[in-house]
Amino acid sequence: MALLAIGIGANTLIFTAVDALLLRPLPVKNPQQLVRFVLIHPTGFVEFWMGRNNAWIMRDRFKSCSEVFAEGQVDMSFRSGDRLETVSAEFVTDNYYRALGIQPLLGRLTAGSDDNAVVLSYGFWQRAFGGRNGVLGESIHLRGQPFTIVGVLPRGFAGMQIEDSPDVRLPLKKDSQVSLQIYGRLRDGVTLEQARAEYVSVYPAIAEAELALSPKMTPEERHASLVAAQEVHPQLEIVANGISTLRKQFSTAVQLLMGAVGVLLLSVCANVAGLMLARMEARRKEIAVRLSLGARPQRILRDTLGESLILSVLGAVGGFLIASSCGPLLLRMMPARRPLALELTPDPRVLFFTIGVCFVTALLITLLPSLHIFRTDLAGLMSRGGPQARRSRVGHALVALQVALATLLLVSGFALARTVERLRLADPGFEREQLIVMSIDPGMAGVRMEESKAVWDQVIQRAESLPGVASVSLARSQVMHGIGVKTTVALAGRRTTPQDFLNSSLNDVSLGYFQTMGMRIVAGRDFQASDAANTKPRPSVVTASFVKRFLAPGDPIGQKFGTGRTSVVGPDYVVVGVVADTKIRSMREEAPPTFFSAMNDAALRDSDRLQLFVRARGGTAGVIRDVENMMATVGPGIAPSEVATMDQEIETSMWQERLIAALSSTFAGLSALLVAIGLYGLLAYSVSRRTREFGIRMALGARVRHITRLVGREVVWTIVPGLVAGLVAYAFCARIIGPLLYGLRTYDVTSLVGTALLLAAVGCIAGFGPARRAIAVEPTQALREE
Numbered sequence: 001m002a003l004l005a006i007g008i009g010a011n012t013l014i015f016t017a018v019d020a021l022l023l024r025p026l027p028v029k030n031p032q033q034l035v036r037f038v039l040i041h042p043t044g045f046v047e048f049w050m051g052r053n054n055a056w057i058m059r060d061r062f063k064s065c066s067e068v069f070a071e072g073q074v075d076m077s078f079r080s081g082d083r084l085e086t087v088s089a090e091f092v093t094d095n096y097y098r099a100l101g102i103q104p105l106l107g108r109l110t111a112g113s114d115d116n117a118v119v120l121s122y123g124f125w126q127r128a129f130g131g132r133n134g135v136l137g138e139s140i141h142l143r144g145q146p147f148t149i150v151g152v153l154p155r156g157f158a159g160m161q162i163e164d165s166p167d168v169r170l171p172l173k174k175d176s177q178v179s180l181q182i183y184g185r186l187r188d189g190v191t192l193e194q195a196r197a198e199y200v201s202v203y204p205a206i207a208e209a210e211l212a213l214s215p216k217m218t219p220e221e222r223h224a225s226l227v228a229a230q231e232v233h234p235q236l237e238i239v240a241n242g243i244s245t246l247r248k249q250f251s252t253a254v255q256l257l258m259g260a261v262g263v264l265l266l267s268v269c270a271n272v273a274g275l276m277l278a279r280m281e282a283r284r285k286e287i288a289v290r291l292s293l294g295a296r297p298q299r300i301l302r303d304t305l306g307e308s309l310i311l312s313v314l315g316a317v318g319g320f321l322i323a324s325s326c327g328p329l330l331l332r333m334m335p336a337r338r339p340l341a342l343e344l345t346p347d348p349r350v351l352f353f354t355i356g357v358c359f360v361t362a363l364l365i366t367l368l369p370s371l372h373i374f375r376t377d378l379a380g381l382m383s384r385g386g387p388q389a390r391r392s393r394v395g396h397a398l399v400a401l402q403v404a405l406a407t408l409l410l411v412s413g414f415a416l417a418r419t420v421e422r423l424r425l426a427d428p429g430f431e432r433e434q435l436i437v438m439s440i441d442p443g444m445a446g447v448r449m450e451e452s453k454a455v456w457d458q459v460i461q462r463a464e465s466l467p468g469v470a471s472v473s474l475a476r477s478q479v480m481h482g483i484g485v486k487t488t489v490a491l492a493g494r495r496t497t498p499q500d501f502l503n504s505s506l507n508d509v510s511l512g513y514f515q516t517m518g519m520r521i522v523a524g525r526d527f528q529a530s531d532a533a534n535t536k537p538r539p540s541v542v543t544a545s546f547v548k549r550f551l552a553p554g555d556p557i558g559q560k561f562g563t564g565r566t567s568v569v570g571p572d573y574v575v576v577g578v579v580a581d582t583k584i585r586s587m588r589e590e591a592p593p594t595f596f597s598a599m600n601d602a603a604l605r606d607s608d609r610l611q612l613f614v615r616a617r618g619g620t621a622g623v624i625r626d627v628e629n630m631m632a633t634v635g636p637g638i639a640p641s642e643v644a645t646m647d648q649e650i651e652t653s654m655w656q657e658r659l660i661a662a663l664s665s666t667f668a669g670l671s672a673l674l675v676a677i678g679l680y681g682l683l684a685y686s687v688s689r690r691t692r693e694f695g696i697r698m699a700l701g702a703r704v705r706h707i708t709r710l711v712g713r714e715v716v717w718t719i720v721p722g723l724v725a726g727l728v729a730y731a732f733c734a735r736i737i738g739p740l741l742y743g744l745r746t747y748d749v750t751s752l753v754g755t756a757l758l759l760a761a762v763g764c765i766a767g768f769g770p771a772r773r774a775i776a777v778e779p780t781q782a783l784r785e786e
Contacts, residue, residue, distance in 0.1 A: 004315025006670065007268030009322030011261045012354050014663075016323055016344050017330060018254055020162075021247050023349065027156050029101025031240040033186045035065070035195065036160075040233040042498040047232075049179040052172075055093055057209045058182060061202050064195035065184030067099035071159065072178035073166055075609075075641065077444035079141040080128065086444060086641045087124065089142065090159065090166035091178050099185050107136045107151035117171060118147040122155040124167035142168065144446025144636075156343070162242035183239065196236050203234040228565040231498040253660045255736055260409060260667045265357070267405040267671050271678045272311075274398040309359075316358035320346065323354075395686075396714075399678045400722035406671035407726020407755055412737055413668035414751035415744055416661040422743035423654055428480075429582030429591055431518025432647055434470075434616040436624055437479065438640035440631070441609040445638045453605045455635050460510070462630050463614060468623045470615040473517075474510040474599060477584065478611055479646070480653040484584045489550055489595070492560040492571040501565070504546065505584055505594040508603050513596070514541070514579060516615045524557045524577030531598040537574040538597055543581050546593035551575070561595075573597070586653050588742055612640065620645050660740060672758060676766045683714060683770035704775050711771040715763045723759060727752070 025031040037058065039047040055070035062068055071092045078087040097109040109119055118140065120129070129135045138149050147170070158165035160183060172178075186195055207229035327344030346354075442455045456474065463472040477484050486502040511527055513519075522544065531539040537560050547556045556578055562569030573595065581591035604610075616623040624643060631638045644652070651658075697707065730737075731747075738746040 002318070004268060004272060004312060005318030005322060007261075007265040008312075008316050008319030008354065008357055009326070010319075010667065010670075011265050011357055012319050012323035012346065012350060013326050013330060013344075014254075014257050014261045015353050016327060016346050016350050018258065019347065019350055019353075020344055021244055021250060022241065022254065024162075024347070025240050026100075026160070026162070026242045027154075030185075032238070034100075034160075034239050035184050035186060035192070035236040036239045036243065037182045037184065037199065038235050038237060040235050041501045042231055043501045043503075045502055048181055050182055051210055052178060052180055053210050054206065055172075055180055055182050057206050058184075059093075061206060061209075062184065062198065064187060064190045064198045066187045067095055067185045068182065069093045069096045069099040069184070070172065070180040070182045071096065072172070072180040073161075073164075074178055075441060075444060076142045076168075077144070077446070077639065078128075078167070079144075080138070086639060087142075087167040088164075090169045091172040091180075092169050093172050096169075099183075102153065102157060104151040105154045106133065107149075109151045109153070116145070116147045117150040118142070119151045119153060119169045120149060121153050121165050121167055121169075122157070123165060125152045128167075142170070143444055158242075160239065160243050162244050163246050181243070184236075192236060192238065196234075199234045199236055204229065225565065227567075228498070228501075250656065253656055253740065256412070256660060256740065257663055259733070259736070260412070260664055263405045263409055264667045264671055267402050267674050270398045270401045270405070271674045274395055274678050274681060308363075312358045316354050319357075320351070320354050323350070395682050396718050399675070399682050399718050400725070402671070402675045402678050403719055403722025403759060404725035404729060406668070406675045407723050407759065408729045408733065409664065409668035409671045410755040410758060411727070411730050411751050412733075413661070413665040414754045415737065415741055415746075415748050416657070416664050418744055418748065418751065419740065419742045420654065420657050420661045423587045423657060424650075426583075426587050426743070428587060428650070429519060429580055430479075430646075432650060434618070434620060435517070435646035436614040436616060436620055436627070436644070437646060437649060438612050438614075438627070438643040439478070439609055440612050440638060440640050442635065442638055443608050445636050447635050447638075449605060451635070452607065453601055455638070456604045456607075456610070458634050459612065459631065459638075462634065463612070463627055466623070466626050466630060468617050468619075468626065470617045471512050471516040472615070473513040473515075473613050474604075475513060475611045475613060476508040476599070476603070476607065477505075479584060480586060480649040482585050482653065484592075487563045488565055489561055489563055489593075490569045491550055491552060492562050492569060495568045496564055503593070504550070505592045506597070507584075507594065508597050508599045510599045513613070516613045517582075518615070519582055520580045522578050522580055524575070526577060527596075527598040531576070532600040534600050534602060537571045539576040540573040540595045540597055541577040541579055542575055542595040543579055543591065543593060545581050545591055546595055547575075547578055549593045587650060588657075657740070657742075672762055675759065676762045679715065679718060679763060679766035680769065682718070683711060683767055684773070686714060687711065687770045687774045707774050708771050711767055711774055715767045719759055719763045723756060726755075 026034070028034070036048060037050070037054075041047065052072075055068065059068040069092070071090050073088060073090045075086055076089045078085055094110065102109065104119075105122065106125075107119075110117075120135070125131060125135065129138075135149055135152070139146050140149065141147070147168075153169075160181070172180075184195075186192070208226065211225055324346055327346075331344055440459065442452050443449070447455050460472055460474070463469060484505050485507065487504060487506050488496050488500050488502060489504040490496045490500065509527070511529065511532075514521060514526055521541075524541070527539065527541065540561075542551075542556070550561055551559045556575050558574065560571035560574050562572035564570075579596075582594070583589055583591050584594065585592075612627075614623060614627060624645075628640060628643065631640055734746045741748075744751075
């Protein structure tokens with residue numbers, strides 16, 4: 001029963017994660033009617049963040065939807081009494097809750113005439129206010145501005161982003177400076193195809209209306225944007241299951257894990273079926289008597305199936321309890337930079353899945369042993385002494401099946417574990433040791449935009465003076481967060497095309513950035529103070545891959561390039577230096593072509609959030625504490641967020657690889673344990689049946705090595721066919737496993753050899769006890785047995 005509980009529990013746990021990420025609909029009214037507006041560029045890039053004006057324009061012009069609503073997330077400083085922290089906030093349109101059909105747990109969800117109304121999520125209400133019913137009407141401060149709590153959302157509603165629930169929601173104003181994701185609810189009777197056709201037809205007018213509301217654009221920029229708008233393909237996508245970043249990252253992993261737990265359950269079934277076979281072999285005379293007296297095979301099969309079903313039900317109950325208790329543990333294995341809103345709790349769909357697995361398991365562990373017994377010769381069973389003892393082909397086949405399944409899991413587990421190690425050892429293009437990074441947003445603390453330049457200068461000066469700090473710098477883009485800023489680049493004088501869209505990464509950095517990061521300059525020079533002047537062309541430092549892709553052959557220093565969409569680009573930038581390639585988004589990516597610009601006063605003044613990089617001379621813990629204490633004394637007091645060492649950031653960025661490797665290795669280890677149990681049981685049963693044979697052989701002069709060789713031969717004839725079958729199965733699964741590997745061939749020799757050696761060791765360990773019992777047989781006692 002314990003084996004079945006583990007197998008069914010593992011399947012139920014992984015299916016619970018699949019259900020939460022892929023299958024579970026949003027807890028809103030008629031989620032199948034919800035769509036998201038996206039734009040698909042000729043390069044295949046999908047754009048879903050849109051300008052704030054698009055929401056109002058589409059609400060007026062798009063008729064296929066009864067409601068068009070939008071949301072956009074930002075981080076804010078939160079103060080209530082003495083409590084001060086950073087929270088995630090979401091601006092929502094006034095029809096957001098009505099469009100989703102959400103009812104409040106407490107209070108109301110509409111702002112009414114009060115634009116400073118705020119609605120709390122259930123989790124934040126519990127965490128920050130202890131779940132008090134009297135929270136309505138209380139005043140809190142967000143970014144230094146007062147807001148009144150008017151409502152609390154029900155438990156289980158995270159919004160359209162299923163794993164990232166904002167702490168607070170605010171009414172979206174038309175002048176809000178935030179990018180939005182725009183959604184709609186299809187009218188009753190309107191099909192998705194009809195709505196898509198309307199979106200395609202009205203999008204040019206929507207794009208033109210959006211540009212008309214951007215007075216800062218020059219006529220040339222407006223014309224280029226209109227031309228670019230004609231190249232994109234407007235699209236609607238059904239979002240009945242919500243939006244999920246994890247879903248895209250985890251889709252391939254889910255296929256592998258679902259296959260792995262299915263293989264594990266099949267291995268458990270083969271193991272239990274082997275035990276059932278041995279049990280039925282022990283009852284073979286009883287079964288023969290019942291059959292000879294007229295009992296129908298169906299009756300015996302029904303009785304056996306009933307026993308198996310009871311065993312499977314008990315295993316399913318244990319498995320359901322395992323899945324329920326291990327859900328939070330699995331969530332902790334999905335590290336995130338903010339708490340995940342997912343709840344991996346089994347729901348009715350998971351319960352039905354478990355029941356189905358229970359019945360299938362009962363059938364699998366019953367049919368093969370029963371059919372084997374029914375095909376046995378009744379006369380031989382009823383004769384004195386029974387049939388001659390011989391190798392149980394079905395028993396060996398079941399153990400060989402376990403070996404094959406274990407081989408599949410072990411090769412995959414070895415390769416995935418080696419992938420994690422290869423990623424850890426990969427060169428990111430910068431020195432990760434003793435490097436600290438933190439996000440800073442003075443606006444969250446109430447610093448006005450015109451004051452931010454002085455605040456940033458103060459942060460740099462005070463941080464550089466701290467003991468233990470070697471260097472400090474600022475950058476606009478984060479590193480190892482899976483995201484980054486991109487633009488469209490071409491050599492000056494050349495025209496960009498739609499196929500060039502977002503072909504280069506870029507980053508604004510302060511002086512000393514390359515020194516702080518430990519990036520190697522391979523040509524030219526680093527930035528200097530004069531490079532921050534607001535002149536054209538702007539001095540730029542580019543990566544080696546940028547030189548290969550965009551610049552003309554020859555010396556890259558002094559070459560000019562520009563940015564633009566479907567236009568002839570001007571000499572916006574001039575190359576003054578080249579640095580070695582560096583990875584930005586993850587350790588898995590190929591280093592992208594990137595160019596860097598020196599951060600000028602305007603960038604410091606206009607930036608909401610920047611990344612502070614600190615190079616420590618020694619230990620990082622003390623430096624982190626000193627920097628955080630220092631920041632609390634700057635301006636009104638600034639609380640940095642997402643504080644971590646670069647080693648921690650890299651480990652967090654590899655959460656998917658580490659999770660898959662950990663689970664796959666666990667399943668592989670369990671499968672190897674099942675092989676050991678099954679092989680030991682098979683050999684022990686075989687030795688007990690061949691006791692007389694071993695006694696005769698020893699009486700006739702057989703030595704210990706001869707008896708050991710007989711037992712070892714059974715091990716080899718079980719392990720080798722299973723190993724070969726497992727390798728063939730791995731070859732068929734290579735297309736799923738291959739994309740998850742890094743720095744390894746799909747058929748990694750080390751993983752293959754490691755699997756073979758481990759199974760050989762398992763065979764030796766499993767065969768040791770039965771071989772000792774075979775050797776210890778007394779010939780005189782064995783000859784007196786029937």
